Amino acid sequence: MIPVQDVADRTVAVLGLGRSGQATVEALVAGGARVVAWDDSAETRAAAEAEGLVLADLTRDAAWDGVSLLVTSPGIAHLYPAPHPAIAQALARGVPVDNDIGLFFRSYATADWDRFDTAPRIVAITGSNGKSTTTALTHHILLEAGRDAVMAGNIGRGVLSLDPAEDGQIVVLELSSYQTDLARALTPDVAVFTNLSPDHLDRHGGPGGYFAAKRRLFAEGGPDRAVVGVDEVEGRYLANQLAEGPADDRVIRVLSAGKPEAFGWAVMARKGFLSEWRKGRQVASIDLREVKGLPGAHNHQNACAAYAACRALGLAPREIEAAMSSFAGLPHRSQHLGQIGGVAWVNDSKATNVDSAAKALQAFPKIRWIAGGMGKDGGIAALAPHLGSVVKAYLIGHSARDFALQLGDTPHEIAETMEAAVAHAAAEAEPGETVLLAPAAASFDQYPNFEKRGEHFAALVAALESPTARG
Template sequence: MIPVSAYAGARVGVLGLGRSGLATARALAAGGAEPVLWDDGEAARGRAAEAGFAVEDLARERAAAGLAALIVSPGIAHLYPAPHPAIALAQAAGVPVDNEIGLFFAALEAAKLDFDEGPEPKVVAITGSNGKSTTTALLRHILAAARRPVQMGGNIGRAALDLDPPGPGETVVLELSSYQTELARALAPDIAVFLNLAPDHLDRHGGIGGYFAAKRRLFEAGAPARAIIGIDEPEGRFLASLIPPEDLIAISASRRLRGEGWPDWRVFMNRSHLTEWRGGRQVAAIDMRACPGLLGAHNHQNAAAAYAAARALGLGPKAIEAGLASFPGLAHRMERLGASPSGVIWVNDSKATNAAATARALAAFEGVHLILGGRAKEDGIAALAPLFPRIAHAYLIGEAAERFAAELGETPQTRCGTLQAAVAAAAAAAAPGAVVLLSPAAASFDQFADFEARGDAFRALAAPHLAPPDAAPRDDREETAR
């Protein structure tokens, strides 16, 4: 745990008692503050009380009186579509509103003032619409494989304040969502990574402009010493244009950045090779066909970002190449579960909670038996239309089933309602060599606690259909980069 001492002796509200909220309460208490906790869920309040914390309704003036700050969990709206009543009350009273990430960076900067035991720890913060979890886990894996001390947290794994205080020369790799970057009062990464932007969380940010502004804060308020920017979308190219060229590494999975006009330091895909270009020449190239956990164009962008960050941290190309080759992939993101005795491949892509993420999965396969649906995002799946020919049959689940059925048009489809029914239908219909892909293009909250729970359920339902690993037939077409 990283203690937060900035509020020692003060009364601090903590709103939202999930993983990050409880970690925040513990860190505040360890730093001498008096945390007062609230969650709209009775079960969460009960767990906080059992842990010994004071629990009061922070939406009531009496409970909110005298707060030095209100610390808000990422899932709670603070502006759009409407602020939570406790946040509205704090804002009206002039009480600072912050989140766990703001406290993390403030605590780390304060600790650095007394850091005289060796090289200061570094923080790499990774954001973007799609791929940030894989990139975060990949960078952690590369550093660990090179025997560099490293911790990983934020929007993946452990909450930021639940991490151990970093030691000399250690790297902390954080995945940060737009919810986390938008509200943090302190942002101070040494290296910041922007992967891409696709429509998501638009209700929380008042539209695509607000969503991009939340991501952009990491580079403006954060002022990183090194910015790594994916330039495959217009927003990335715009953001890159704001960064001093000497502080920028441009990355691309679709452009060969060998011409003029880009910064001196570039990492990009050149056919099947991840290529580093610096000083007007190629300095390294890695054959991504030798990296089975990173197949597909979307993973090539993730690899480019992790490679650039590792190079900025001082690793050599050979050490990075070894880490890329040994990376096993991320659970719930294009996770190959195995194959049936007849050769049907089963893939868990539960983390694909928007159409852009599902598009990346569909682009890797043909003849797909696609399970999709859940709680639809604002833009639905209309953007997938160019990839509909890859779908042999769609199996629709959750709240979005009716809407997605209409958007799929003439694409063969079955409304299944539940994941269990969809798996049974897909298993019965898929021919040898086909792919059964869970890539929902929707949030999970209508039927599951989160995408991990949805992916775990799919894995369990798929298990009876899979052959033992040593008996599963090989299909060289799987996960072919298109």
């Protein structure tokens, strides 16, 4: 673990004892802090107390005697729609509030680095969609190229559970808006912004607050290199704020349209090809069309962002190209499960909003689409321009009937359950078609999270190939 610095002999409160909260407690204790903790779940509190952790109800005045810092888990609201009562106590008392990401950035560098030949570096990746794939791909490329790299944050391990840095090590972090919004220290060497689309708006008080949370990754510490997706206006605004002019190659722009040669450094995805541009000249190109782990234009954009991050770290184009060819993709993110009778089955359970679902719908030509769950504001009305490839939709979950009303002339049925949707799609699909799970909705009506939803879909698909299913 990474012991937290500057907390020795201080009393630190920890709110939330999930994965990151438990790692935070251990790292604080290793740094010499006295820890008191609280979790809203009685079951979690009982387990923590059995482990010897000191508990104190942080919603009450008596718990705050001597507390000099509150560390909160990212899922707990600290501003909108209203601060958690314990955080409200800290704000009222002037007690600093931080999270594990902030503690990591202030504790990762140590005096041991003076003996390293190469200083460790941190790549931090944020954005609405594609950040998990971009993070995993960046990590994969670094490992394949022989670099010492670890992956953590919103994917993989909690940041404070990492081992102390090694000579030349690279940490690749996926950071959500919940994590960047509150961290008191954010100092990556390379920061990546994939894109922005409406999400978590209640938590951030609207789209401006959501963008501001992402922007903090670039504004708080000033990375040496910034990789910025500029297909949306927010990305163009961010790149404009960071660069001294179009020729400033400290900002690497990632785009799918426009003129990459106009910038000092740019990486472009167009018609299945990645191209790198430096000072008005194309210097490298990669054919992404046959990389099975990166299907569709949206994944080609993710590939561009990972490519740019790795180039910023000094990797050569040929190293990156070789590594990309072996990338298998992530579970639940355009995950190719295989073919049955000439029909492809793809699990994109992570497509929990219309923007990510739209990208999935554009990745395949003939789609049997499984959608539905706990729909978000606006439903799927915004997907109307992307339904041309849908042969038929199979709607499940709480919002199935609402979604049906927004499909217009697109053939559809209300299947209600994943079992029915998979069975009906399997019976009706023809060779050359793709059965795609891209729900455009949250999972909480039928599943605890999108991973369990995707796992259920994958298990049902696997059963289609079993001897019992064939018989």
